[in-house]
Amino acid sequence: MIDYSQFMLENGLQVIVSTDTATPMVAFNILYNVGAKDEHPDKTGFAHLFEHLMFGGSVNIPSYDEPLQKAGGENNAFTNNDFTNYYMSIPRQNLDTAFWLESDRMLDLAFSEKSLDVQRQVVIEEFKQRYLNQPYGDFWMLMRPFVYKAHPYQWSTIGKDISHIENATMDDVRTFYHKFYHPKNAIVSVVGNITEAEVRSLCNTWFAPIIKGEPYMRNIPKEPMQHERRNLSVERDVPFDMICKAFHMCARMDNDYYATDMLSDILSNGNSSRLYNTLVKEKKLFSEVDAHISGDIEEGLFIFSGKLIKGITMEQAEAAIDEEIERIKNIPIPEHELNKIKNKIESNMIFSNESILNRALKLAISTLLGDTEMVNTETEKYLQVTAADIQQMANNILIDSNCSALYYHAKK
């Protein structure tokens, strides 16, 4: 159970506060409602590049990191397809430094050419390190445009192509900033040794004077229903074959989300899960195998992926995955197995509330989703799911016409 209170400033900034006096620290989280899905198809990778530029100095403060380090704080950020999130933990006595820094970079940026030049390079090196210089590193670069034909989930946060980052101009940066980085498009959550009154007062000082921006109206194409199975084969310089089957599934706030998530748990959460025991241990077809959901806010993916044991063919591997799919579609899930998954979910929820940073992130995301109280009600939603609900999801989603299969062959 997370106790919290929330309020909104006149400029539209949403704020959530949760007090925890057991810690000497405060977690400060600020989420901007802009992700890779909001990018122009010819300027992809921008939300993420921009996240880097947010550390290049703001209008009144030349360096973001140094004052925070002086205050004993630590920070980082990440970008995904749905949003961009900045977070820090700071000793409670210096929380005003966090408000000073974060409000100034919401007010206006420094827009330094040097910062843009360097961060372009840094992001290009990140692109190489994570996507090009790793075996199977291009997996998502292949999968996304294969699975999504209209929706902007078809590109990764790093971007479609390095050239998009190379060609980013200062004008692009400014336009992007003014469109997305303003109070109405942000959510602040503060968790730790601090009261609501203190946070209110800090918000009034630092964030309230920032002018309300133009509300961003998200208008992105919906992914059309897939009617036919798709296959894609590639050959790469990797040691072992890999197979992936992706299926379209519901959005994060859809009521079916919970049963779908549990379907992936039954198949592949933990060493007693079905795929691990049948495909890895008994049949010895895979060195590793996994089923998981992408967890995206809009309609996402249910993904099977596995690396084949040397000597096993793609046909054998796929047939074994399909057999597990048929099993869960046709044979009712035993009660013991369902309870096991529910216990695991309960445990996982409790452990995930241990860190103040995690609590702050959960509060921000649930607010973005439009239901802050989700942080406390989600466990119950999972517990209400029945075996029949999960089986129904398998029958709805895991069908051939909804499948996109990627065969990732090792070069002979």
Added chain:
Amino acid sequence: MIDRTQAPELHLIDRLEIASPEIAHLDNGIPVYMFNSGKLDIAKIDFLFDAGSRYQQHPLTARFANKMLSEGTQSYSAFQIAEHMDYYGAYLGKMAFKDTSVVSISLLNKHLEQVLPVLAEIINQPTFPEKELLNLAKRGKQAFIDDQQKVSELAAMHFNQQVFGKNHSYGKLIEANDFDHLNAEYLRDFHQQYYLPDTCKIVVSGKLPETLLPLLNQHFGTSKSTTTLNSSFGNFSLDSGSKKDFIPMPKSVQSAIRIGGISISKSHADYHKLFILNAILGGYFGSRLMKNIREDKGFTYGIYSALVSFQQSGMFFIITEVGSGVCHKAIDEIYGELKKLREEPVSLHEIDLVRKYLSGGILRSFDGPFQTSERFKNLLELNIDFKNYYANLINTLNTITPEQLLETAQNYLVEGTMFELVVGKKMES
């Protein structure tokens, strides 16, 4: 109107109260260190054994003895164990390091009674079934071969051998065919010799119920050691490789760089000074290496320096992956930063910055029972007194001078003692 150009005044942060663990002993003498705090009804229990890779006679024995603990016991199959842990939402962790091996469990307190008996079997009565070993070994080999494609993994694996030597207990390299020669008998012997109650230490943290200690005693307090440990076991004679080494990965678009060598460990009197110096060099986002090589030149996504302590030695190294074309330049810059620390005193401004940053970091790293027990465990593995260590660190942090840092750099960051390894495309030179 507020003046946004003025930073808010900085305040004194909380003094770190280093919580000493409560200590108890099980009937067979196993010490139990308890950090009892937190609001959530959860606990973490760590079992530490002097059963790291330095004690093994054959490659991979320590790692697979540890991995295989939960693959079958006197009364339970691998599946039954996994099923039991999953059913009670318990997270079983197993890790083998160079000196020690660890088994951990994180769980809701209400399931302690169901989980501990099975955990006791895992630790005390594993059977190491051949069938499970074959499966794990085959998969381990594939993962190893995958890793050989990554410049950073290759660099990490080979650097220790380069520094310590191929027969040294901290330097020995794993090869793909080592996975083919794994033998259940070796694992059984290793378990019997090294998973000893005599060398076992238990660290528990969380909101600990009264029933915990009696339960631990019931399940772990009766076994007795059958042999005694030879704690000096291992080969620690140095047989270092060449100072500069290169592993070609012709298709690579980035090169992994490691530069460093043997260094002092946490038990050395100068360690805290070197710890602060390391932070300045490459220990945080605002470090000199990060500022120069990432934030000024854009050569890399990240560059760090680190100190690692073993029971019998220590290491210092710098690690990064840079664009293939700028590898030479990056290496020159790295040596330049080391030289600067040896020749120019660090400014008081920079010392003040790193002091405040590290003070916040220390406070953060003790936030909650799990964090605290993690810090404690790291020192326990090295047999270093917890309270003293942190009292000294905080004291050194508050009093360190530019002169001391200069001297520390001159003693411990000597270019002539450094090893250099590059994995990637052949450099133009």
